[in-house]
Amino acid sequence: xxxxxxxxxxxxxxxxxxxxxxxxxxxxxxxxxxxxxxxxxxxxxxxxxxxxxxxxxxxxxxxxxxxxxxxxxxxxxxxxxxxxxxxxxxxxxxxxxxxxxxxxxxxxxxxxxxxxxxxxxxxxxxxxxxxxxxxxxxxxxxxxxxxxxxxxxxxxxxxxxxxxxxxxxxxxxxxxxxxxxxxxxxxxxxxxxxxxxxxxxxxxxxxxxxxxxxxxxxxxxxxxxxxxxxxxxxxxxxxxxxxxxxxxxxxxxxxxxxxxxxxxxxxxxxxxxxxxxxxxxxxxxxxxxxxxxxxxxxxxxxxxxxxxxxxxxxxxxxxxxxxxxxxxxxxxxxxxxxxxxxxxxxxxxxxxxxxxxxxxxxxxxxxxxxxxxxxxxxxxxxxxxxxxxxxxxxxxxxxxxxxxxxxxxxxxxxxxxxxxxxxxxxxxxxxxxxxxxxxxxxxxxxxxxxxxxxxxxxxxxxxxxxxxxxxxxxxxxxxxxxxxxxxxxxxxxxxxxxxxxxxxxxxxxxxxxxxxxxxxxxxxxxxxxxxxxxxxxxxxxxxxxxxxxxxxxxxxxxxxxxxxxxxxxxxxxxxxxxxxxxxxxxxxxxxxxxxxxxxxxxxxxxxxxxxxxxxxxxxxxxxxxxxxxxxxxxxxxxxxxxxxxxxxxxxxxxxxxxxxxxxxxxxxxxxxxxxxxxxxxxxxxxxxxxxxxxxxxxxxxxxxxxxxxxxxxxxxxxxxxxxxxxxxxxxxxxxxxxxxxxxxxxxxxxxxxxxxxxxxxxxxxxxxxxxxxxxxxxxxxxxxxxxxxxxxxxxxxxxxxxxxxxxxxxxxxxxxxxxxxxxxxxxxxxxxxxxxxxxxxxxxxxxxxxxxxxxx
Numbered sequence: 001x002x003x004x005x006x007x008x009x010x011x012x013x014x015x016x017x018x019x020x021x022x023x024x025x026x027x028x029x030x031x032x033x034x035x036x037x038x039x040x041x042x043x044x045x046x047x048x049x050x051x052x053x054x055x056x057x058x059x060x061x062x063x064x065x066x067x068x069x070x071x072x073x074x075x076x077x078x079x080x081x082x083x084x085x086x087x088x089x090x091x092x093x094x095x096x097x098x099x100x101x102x103x104x105x106x107x108x109x110x111x112x113x114x115x116x117x118x119x120x121x122x123x124x125x126x127x128x129x130x131x132x133x134x135x136x137x138x139x140x141x142x143x144x145x146x147x148x149x150x151x152x153x154x155x156x157x158x159x160x161x162x163x164x165x166x167x168x169x170x171x172x173x174x175x176x177x178x179x180x181x182x183x184x185x186x187x188x189x190x191x192x193x194x195x196x197x198x199x200x201x202x203x204x205x206x207x208x209x210x211x212x213x214x215x216x217x218x219x220x221x222x223x224x225x226x227x228x229x230x231x232x233x234x235x236x237x238x239x240x241x242x243x244x245x246x247x248x249x250x251x252x253x254x255x256x257x258x259x260x261x262x263x264x265x266x267x268x269x270x271x272x273x274x275x276x277x278x279x280x281x282x283x284x285x286x287x288x289x290x291x292x293x294x295x296x297x298x299x300x301x302x303x304x305x306x307x308x309x310x311x312x313x314x315x316x317x318x319x320x321x322x323x324x325x326x327x328x329x330x331x332x333x334x335x336x337x338x339x340x341x342x343x344x345x346x347x348x349x350x351x352x353x354x355x356x357x358x359x360x361x362x363x364x365x366x367x368x369x370x371x372x373x374x375x376x377x378x379x380x381x382x383x384x385x386x387x388x389x390x391x392x393x394x395x396x397x398x399x400x401x402x403x404x405x406x407x408x409x410x411x412x413x414x415x416x417x418x419x420x421x422x423x424x425x426x427x428x429x430x431x432x433x434x435x436x437x438x439x440x441x442x443x444x445x446x447x448x449x450x451x452x453x454x455x456x457x458x459x460x461x462x463x464x465x466x467x468x469x470x471x472x473x474x475x476x477x478x479x480x481x482x483x484x485x486x487x488x489x490x491x492x493x494x495x496x497x498x499x500x501x502x503x504x505x506x507x508x509x510x511x512x513x514x515x516x517x518x519x520x521x522x523x524x525x526x527x528x529x530x531x532x533x534x535x536x537x538x539x540x541x542x543x544x545x546x547x548x549x550x551x552x553x554x555x556x557x558x559x560x561x562x563x564x565x566x567x568x569x570x571x572x573x574x575x576x577x578x579x580x581x582x583x584x585x586x587x588x589x590x591x592x593x594x595x596x597x598x599x600x601x602x603x604x605x606x607x608x609x610x611x612x613x614x615x616x617x618x619x620x621x622x623x624x625x626x627x628x629x630x631x632x633x634x635x636x637x638x639x640x641x642x643x644x645x646x647x648x649x650x651x652x653x654x655x656x657x658x659x660x661x662x663x664x665x666x667x668x669x670x671x672x673x674x675x676x677x678x679x680x681x682x683x684x685x686x687x688x689x690x691x692x693x694x695x696x697x698x699x700x701x702x703x704x705x706x707x708x709x710x711x712x713x714x715x716x717x718x719x720x721x722x723x724x725x726x727x728x729x730x731x732x733x734x735x736x737x738x739x740x741x742x743x744x745x746x747x748x749x750x751x752x753x754x755x756x757x758x759x760x761x762x763x764x765x766x767x768x769x770x771x772x773x774x775x776x777x778x779x780x781x782x783x784x785x786x787x788x789x790x791x792x793x794x795x796x797x798x799x800x801x802x803x804x805x806x807x808x809x810x811x812x813x814x815x816x817x818x819x820x821x822x823x824x825x826x827x828x829x830x831x832x833x834x835x836x837x838x839x840x841x842x843x844x845x846x847x848x849x850x851x852x853x854x855x856x
Contacts, residue, residue: 022134024125024129024138025125025137027138028121028137028138028141028142029121029125031141031142031145031582032118032145033118035145035146035585035589036114036117036118036121036151036154036155037111037114037118039590040107040111040155041105041106041107041110042594042597043155043594043598043601043603044106044597044598044602044603044606044631044632045106045157045601045603045628046156046597046600046601047601047602047624047625048625049158049426049428049431050106050156050158051627051628053092053095053158054095054106054109054631055075055076055627056085056092057092057093057095057099057109057157058070058072058096058099058104059076059078059080060080060093060095060096061096061097061099061100062077062079063078063079064079064096065096065097065100067099067100070099070100070104072627072630075627081284081285082285082286082287082290083284083285085285086285086292087160087220087221087291087292088218088219088221088222088226088287088290090216090219090220091113091159091160091161091162091163092159094112094116095109095112095113095157097112098111098112104630105631106603106631110154110155110156110157113153113155113156113157113159113161113162114154114155114161116154116161116165117150117151117153117154117161117164117165119168119169120144120150120166120168120169121141121144121168123168123172123173123213123377124137124141124168124377124380124381125137125138125141126176127171127172127175127176127381128141128346128384128385130176130180130342131175131176131179131180131343131345132342132343132346132384132385132388133388135387135388135391135572135574136387136388136389137384138384138578139383139385139577139578139581140380140381140384140385141384142578142581142582143317143380143384143581144168144376144377145585146317146581146584146585146588146589147317147379147380148314148588148589149313149376149424149425150164150376150377150380151585151593152426152593153372153425153426155593156426158426158428159220160220160221160371160372160374162216163217163220163221163225163226163372163374164372164374164375164376166213166214166216166220166221166226166374167213167217167225167226167229167230167357167374167377168213168376168377169209169212169213169216170210170213170214170230170231171230171234171349171378172206172210172213172377173206173207173209173210173211173212173213174206174207174210174230174231174233174257174261175233175237175346175349176202176203176206176209176210177203177207177257178234178254178257178258178261179254179341179342179345179346179349180202180203180206180342181199181338181342182198182201203257210230213230214226214227214231217229217230218288218290219287219290220290221290221291222272222275222286222287222288222290223268223272223275223288223289223290224273224276224291224360225290225291225357225360225361225364225374227265227268228265228266228272228356229265229353229356229357229360229375230265230353231261231262231265232261232262232266233352233353233356233357233378234258234261234353235258235259235260235261235262235263235264235265235266236262236352236356237348237349237352237353238254238257238258238259238261238262240348241344242255246348248341272288272289275288275289276289276291276293276363276367280293282295291367291368291371292369293367293368294367294368305362305365306358306362306365306373308424309372309424309427312411312414312415312421312424312425313372313424313425314376314379315412315415315449316448316452316453316584317379317380317383317581318411319404319405319408319453319456320404320456321379321382321383322407323399323403323404324382324383324386324387325351325354325382327386327389327390327394327397327400328347328351328389329351330389331344332344332347332392334389334392334394335392346381346385347385350381351382353375354378354379354382357374358375361373370427370428370429372425372426372427387578388574390460390572390574391572391573391574396460396461396462396463396573401458401460401461402457404456404457404460405453405457408449408452408453409453411449412445415445416441416442416445416446419433419437419438419441420432422441422596425593434596434599434600434689434691435690436599436690436707437599437690441592441596444587444588444591444592444595445592448592449584451580451583451584451587452580452581452583453580454580455577455579455580455583456576456580458558458559458576459573459574459575459576459577460573460576460577461559462559463573464563465566465567465571465572466563466564466567478553478556482552485552505544508541508544512537512538512539512540514526515529515534515537515538516538519534527820528819528820528821529819530750530752530816530818530820530855530856531750531751531856532752532816533816562576599689599691600689601689601692602624602628602632603632604686604689605661605688605692605693605694606632606661607632608685608688608694609659609661609686609694612696612700612702614657616656617656617658617659618637618639618656618659619658619659619660619661620638620639620640620641620650620651620658620661621639621640621661622641622644622647622660622663623642623663623666624662624663626638626640644666644673645673647660647666647670648670652674652677657696657698657700658696658697659694660694660696661692661693661694662692662693662695663691663692663693664689664690664691664692664693664707667684667693667707667708668708668794668795668796668799670695671706671708671795671799672799672801675712675801675804676801679803680714681704681709681712682695682706683696683697683698683699683704684704684705684706684707685699685700685704685705686705687705687706690707708794708795710807710809711791711794711795711806711807711809712795712800712804712805712807713805713806713807714805715805716734716735716760717760719737719745720734720736720737720760721735721736721737721851722734723735723841723842723848723849723850723851725840725848726764726839726840726841727828727829727836727837727839728836728837728839729764729839730763730764730765730766730767730768731761731762731763731764731767732761732763732764733761733841733848734760734761734762734805735759735760736757736760736827737758737760738757738758739755739758740753740755740756741753741754747854748853748854748855748856749814749853749854749855749856750814750855751814751815751816751817751818751855752813752814752815752816753813754812754813755811755812755813756810756812757775757786757809757810757811757812757825758807758808758809759773759807759808759827760806761805761808762803762805763800763801763803763804763806764802765802766798766800766801766802767797767798767800769797769831769836770797770798771790771829771830771831771836772787772788772789772790772830772831773787773790773827773828773829773830774786774787774788774828774829774830774847775787775788775812775826776826776847777812777814777818777823777824777853778823778824779821779822779823779824780819782817782818782823784812784814784815784818786810786812787830790808790829791808791809792809818855820855820856821855822852822853822854823854824849824850824851824852824853825852825853826844826847826848826849826850827847827848828843828846828848835847
């Protein structure tokens with residue numbers, strides 16, 4: 001299909017940025033292929049979610065494609081039913097074909113899904129190119145490929161990427177058939193629509209694409225989502241144009257296509273709703289429904305659940321999309337004639353399609369457990385059109401620039417405070433976010449959010465694309481701006497604003513001088529102030545004016561630097577959004593989500609075992625299902641255990657080296673058994689994943705990576721604030737220490753800074769009872785109260801063995817009202833209203849008196 005030219009307001013056609021538009025198709029599709037295909041085998045299979053889907057696909061391959069070699073001993077190998085699949089069969093048939101052709105592996109099951117995703121990008125790109133222009137096609141395709149919900153479903157064997165791609169194909173086919181015509185050049189770069197056989201050839205090609213999408217949608221998610229949504233999107237768009245008097249110039253055949261799409265959508269909607277309310281959750285799943293029903297209705301409001309899902313699953317695009325949707329309600333006045341008629345139809349179809357998809361999912365929300373949104377391509381098309389419209393001369397928007405930055409920050413904070421929100425791209429039941437990944441998660445998400453929001457904001461803040469001038473003229477202009485602003489500020493409130501600023505600065509200088517002299521001369525009133533207040537007061541007098549002076553020049557330099565870059569490259573300002581998508585997409589697609597997936601899969605552990613083991617050394621599994629072995633381990637038999645005691649007995653019997661792959665929640669019990677058996681921590685040789693670990697009966701010269709090694713020691717550190725105390729006859733107190741954020745031992749603390757209080761104990765006999773720990777820092781009529789789970793709940797007290805040296809590390813931060821001085825540390829254990837009884841050492845009401853903590 002030939003890409004459309006874009007029309008200028010005077011009716012002529014032109015490409016403002018040929019270097020950008022000319023490469024639309026190869027760049028967009030190459031980037032999509034890179035995102036969708038390059039990391040298919042990097043992360044392993046997510047147990048149980050992917051593993052269940054992969055196993056069902058393996059069974060389909062055995063029976064549908066006669067892949068008898070995929071049958072596994074001691075496993076279910078029969079053909080699954082639709083009720084087993086919990087959706088239509090097409091996603092599983094696609095994965096089954098991959099297994100048949102390339103064998104049983106993670107990448108072979110994901111490859112067909114990535115191909116489906118790529119087809120969805122192609123369909124969206126071609127639709128936007130034909131009905132709007134190549135720049136809109138480029139922006140929309142990149143937006144789709146960099147949306148986490150889309151590219152992660154393409155890389156994960158969960159199946160709903162087929163639904164997303166099918167909707168993109170069906171929507172593109174039906175809308176393209178409605179609004180696209182064959183076109184030919186008239187000379188001078190202009191084009192005009194032509195009727196006849198060529199136009200019907202174009203429409204026929206679109207109808208084939210639409211039919212493929214409808215069939216694929218029906219075979220993946222049934223009538224409601226797979227058929228009703230795309231058909232109603234096209235049909236209702238046609239109806240809106242007719243009722244709005246915007247159908248001028250359209251043929252009878254096009255009106256017939258619109259009416260037929262509307263009729264098809266209404267029939268599919270009626271039959272789907274009838275099945276939805278007429279099917280029992282216990283009944284076999286009908287193919288026409290293809291959505292597994294839940295026995296217990298969701299307590300979430302239907303609209304709230306879908307919006308929350310989209311806000312997190314589309315991040316960071318979800319910060320831009322609300323404003324992009326609003327921009328699409330603006331008529332494309334920069335276009336004229338056929339170009340405007342095509343794009344109006346496309347805009348209406350995208351807006352109506354997104355609304356219909358939202359309504360369908362809101363309808364289903366109370367009746368299903370988890371269902372990923374399938375209309376991602378529609379929202380990507382909205383984003384692409386909004387940016388392309390900006391390039392064509394639509395006005396900039398400072399409200400949009402600031403709104404995107406604010407909404408990106410809100411979503412970022414929401415996802416950092418609750419990292420499980422990142423699993424919205426999968427929509428699976430009760431996922432557990434790995435604790436060890438939280439710090440890395442914050443860093444990567446902060447980077448992607450800042451890159452996206454910053455570039456989008458600066459791109460939309462204004463419309464200028466100046467070529468850079470001489471640096472000296474830029475400096476002169478900047479100086480003139482400062483002088484002008486200074487004069488204007490001096491006139492505000494008859495000069496009272498400047499007078500007030502001078503008074504504030506004089507006060508800050510006086511405060512700094514007082515604190516400087518007070519600390520040097522030892523004034524008691526100054527020394528009692530918190531150290532962080534003193535540090536701030538000594539620096540505010542120069543820091544505040546410097547920030548006020550440099551902030552404008554920094555923003556101006558950023559603005560003018562962006563203008564200069566656009567002027568030199570002759571790119572439109574919309575290229576800033578393209579760069580934002582590429583930057584944020586690269587961080588999330590190649591950094592964040594692969595790292596998260598590595599935490600959830602046993603692949604790295606199996607790779608470590610293959611690298612470290614010697615021939616003949618047996619392997620066992622504890623808490624990891626044996627079905628995963630077929631995808632990673634091609635060796636001999638593997639022992640399967642459900643009880644840690646049985647697994648430990650097998651691991652330590654005999655003199656030969658043995659290996660065990662365990663889930664992290666089984667490690668405490670195994671470690672306790674090993675300390676009882678050998679007096680040392682269990683040998684862990686691979687702990688890169690916080691969920692699944694590789695354990696061996698012999699370190700073999702490698703470093704022990706046991707994550708419990710920082711909590712259970714063989715010897716206490718030599719230097720402690722020693723305390724001789726005991727809790728009954730079970731636990732002896734050795735002492736305590738304080739470390740700062742860098743891990744250095746400190747002898748004093750400053751309020752409003754985080755420190756680690758580390759208490760050291762020696763176990764005398766097995767601990768009875770279920771205790772929590774407390775920390776009291778008392779003095780000067782103030783108390784810091786730090787109740788917390790012992791060892792952060794990672795190693796229960798009933799697992800502690802005699803002679804274990806245990807470290808309880810608690811992070812604390814004193815409030816700013818803790819003035820300098822020596823405070824008393826009290827600590828101990830409690831359960832309800834009862835405290836663990838102290839039988840030896842300094843104590844008060846069964847609180848061990850630890851000594852003094854100096855606050856500066």
